[in-house]
Amino acid sequence: MIKVGIVGGAGYTGGELLRLLINHPEANIRFVHSKSNAGNTIGSVHADLDGETSMVFSGELNDDIEVLFLCVGHGEARKFLQNNxxxxxxxxxxxxxxxRLNDTKTFSGTGRAAGSSDVGTTERNFVYGLPELNKDAIRTTFNIANPGCFATALQLGLLPLAKAGLLKDVYSTGIT
Structure with missing residues (x-):
């Protein structure tokens, strides 16, 4: 079983990750961190998980993990790694x-996300985590930058066309 820690477990992304991992046969969730909800049950924050687990949010971090998911707001993951x-x-x-990538010019096929090595005093190089594009790099790295929903949808639709040489210019618009 893989020992998992989740930071930012009270938000939407953390809740969806919990929904996927709570009954996963290979995941052992060691902690779900939330400063504002420490001591509250998971189900009290994520109603869809009420009765699925008796876990409570922790205000503390546990070092006994193999994988750490950062489910915090934009700008907070970098700060978290700098401070922890x-x-x-x-x-x-x-x-x-x-x-994630800063712009397309900085992605040279190496699988490395731009500007990813400036985290505190510890160098961490993140790999762009779209498996259909970068599965070999994902398998060997310890740091994955998960792509967003718009980028994933566009890439999954366009990658087969790009591989077949059928694309020239692509223009897209995304509205939330």
């Missing part, structure tokens, strides 16, 4: 935009 050094043996999966 995480062992390089722990896989970090960032679900915010903090370590």
């Amino acid at each position: 050094p995480v062992s390089n043996r722990v896989r970090v999966i960032d679900l915010s935009q903090d370590f």
Whole structure:
């Protein structure tokens, strides 16, 4: 079983991640961190998970993990890693935009997200985490920058066309 920690578990992304991992046969959730909800049950914040688990949110971090999910707001993941050094043996999966690509010019096919090595005093290079585009790099890295929903939808639709050489210019608009 993989020992998992979740930071930002009280938000929407954290709740969806919990929904996926609570009954996952290979996941052992060691802690779900939330400063504002420490001591509250998961179900009291995520009504859809009420009765699924007796876990409570923690205000403390636990070092006994193999994977750390960062489900915090944009700009907060970078700050979290600066203020809370995480062992390089722990896989970090960032679900915010903090370590995604800054622009297309900085993505050279290496799988490295732009500007990803300036986290505090510990260098962490994040890989762009779209498996259909970057599965080999994802398998070998300890730091994954999860792509956003718009980018994922566009890339999954366009990658087959790009691989077949059928694309020239692509223009898209996304509205939330």
